[in-house]
Amino acid sequence: MSLLEVKNLSIMFGGLCAVDNFNLEVEKGELIAIIGPNGAGKTTVFNMLTGIYKPTTGTIKLDGVDMVGLKPYQFARQGITRTFQNIRLFSNASVADNVKMAHTMHNDQNLAKCFLRTPGMVKSERELDEKVMGLLDRLGLADKANLLAKNLPYGDQRRLEIARALMTDPKILLLDEPVAGMITTELEDMANLVAQIRKDFGVTIILIEHHMNFVMPIADRIKVLDFGKTIAEGVPAEVQANPKVIEAYLGGGYQNVAT
Numbered sequence: 001m002s003l004l005e006v007k008n009l010s011i012m013f014g015g016l017c018a019v020d021n022f023n024l025e026v027e028k029g030e031l032i033a034i035i036g037p038n039g040a041g042k043t044t045v046f047n048m049l050t051g052i053y054k055p056t057t058g059t060i061k062l063d064g065v066d067m068v069g070l071k072p073y074q075f076a077r078q079g080i081t082r083t084f085q086n087i088r089l090f091s092n093a094s095v096a097d098n099v100k101m102a103h104t105m106h107n108d109q110n111l112a113k114c115f116l117r118t119p120g121m122v123k124s125e126r127e128l129d130e131k132v133m134g135l136l137d138r139l140g141l142a143d144k145a146n147l148l149a150k151n152l153p154y155g156d157q158r159r160l161e162i163a164r165a166l167m168t169d170p171k172i173l174l175l176d177e178p179v180a181g182m183i184t185t186e187l188e189d190m191a192n193l194v195a196q197i198r199k200d201f202g203v204t205i206i207l208i209e210h211h212m213n214f215v216m217p218i219a220d221r222i223k224v225l226d227f228g229k230t231i232a233e234g235v236p237a238e239v240q241a242n243p244k245v246i247e248a249y250l251g252g253g254y255q256n257v258a259t
């Protein structure tokens, strides 16, 4: 049984079929990229894989558990966490508190224990602080732990989003355009970071991206969507050479096939 099994997933918005018969099997530890031009349906797939949208038809199984119909927080508790194309941070909280809050929001907190500050609570708080600092260290943000999130450079805000997602110990990490808004010279750093996270945390990663150059060196497999349909899939070299992919990118005036 694969870690994630998605079968015949489709969603209609009125008369528009935004995602049509999407299938995906992901093994533990894999890194899968979903690419495609604007409006291809990539974010909609993520929205279905995180319970934000309920598919019109199809099934999603995580570790054999049927996920369709569950709420977003239940997807998160089952082990699917995501970042967003538009960064979502607590901008007036510190970098460290942003990561800590991801834990607090993800786990049930016992209010009585919080107020009583039992030895167990103090110990778990200490362990939590250590985990936060460990994660910030791995993501190159340890020296910025006390800065307000809003004062971080853009690339660091993206790293912080990933740290927040990792704080929930996900089985599957979904990254929605992790280099959106970054300048070309930052792409390679982020690609290295994503590959390193996969290795260090043993986490399975599915990411959406426009930039071919970003996904080519790090993805095991790539799926290409266009107008909601899967037009190609395979290892990066196969996909890059696929005429349908070249047409979807270049035919639509899309310029990132080589960038």
Ligand SMILES: Nc1ncnc2c1ncn2[C@@H]1O[C@H](COP(=O)(O)OP(=O)(O)OP(=O)(O)O)[C@@H](O)[C@H]1O
Residues within 6 Å of the ligand: 013, 016, 018, 036, 037, 038, 039, 040, 041, 042, 043, 044, 045
């Ligand atoms: N809630 C919604 N209601 C109506 N239409 C929607 C909704 N969400 C997405 N769509 C439509 O579904 C299609 C796919 O959109 P989606 O955002 O998934 O594309 P995308 O591949 O992520 O594009 P981009 O790269 O621009 O983010 C688009 O035509 C979009 O307008």
